């Protein structure tokens with residue numbers, strides 16, 4: 001699909017409507033890495049305890065409980081986001097990354113921070129973009145989208161890649177697909193590709 005996978009270092013925006021599979025894709029990415037012995041950090045912006053998240057994703061076969069809390073660190077940013085201090089959020093993230101040195105990082109979900117930071121959000125994004133470049137990791141950033149705006153332009157500006165997940169209504173059913181809009185530094189297959197979510201997680205069917 002993405003020949004050679006997601007380059008390290010780089011950052012990719014994963015956009016899609018609710019239930020389109022953003023969290024699933026990100027978790028699958030971290031557990032895949034853990035299987036290869038790679039460390040990963042999952043930054044949770046929505047203030048959800050680790051146990052709850054683990055229970056939610058445990059329906060997937062790719063979840064290996066031994067990796068959760070060891071190779072995969074789960075950091076709940078909720079408390080520090082609630083304070084609304086942009087410096088504190090960035091400092092916490094940077095500190096965790098520099099001490100754990102993960103190869104794979106997930107930030108789920110970024111626009112939520114906008115509602116708290118308000119005017120400070122653009123500055124926060126700008127600074128996050130700069131900090132990410134100093135991390136030696138592949139960073140996935142998720143964002144909820146609505147049908148009118150498939151992805152938030154302000155986040156796309158600071159990432160090297162953009163992937164959109166669709167769950168389109170077709171008659172009475174829905175069809176899932178994925179589109180790679182941009183991916184700097186790699187060649188990729190243009191257009192939409194069919195996608196399935198099963199107990200195995202996400203499967204992409206390139207070209208379909």
Ligand SMILES: Nc1ncnc2c1ncn2[C@@H]1O[C@H](COP(=O)(O)OP(=O)(O)OP(=O)(O)O)[C@@H](O)[C@H]1O
Nearest residue numbers: 017018019020021022023024059060144197198199
């Ligand atoms: N074991 C499973 N088999 C098949 N489908 C599943 C399984 N577990 C969850 N799902 C489905 O996967 C979909 C993707 O959910 P996910 O939480 O990854 O989406 P999301 O884009 O992160 O949504 P949100 O924006 O609300 O956080 C859900 O609609 C859910 O119904």
Ligand SMILES: [Mg+2]
Nearest residue numbers: 022023024108
């Ligand atoms: Mg989610």
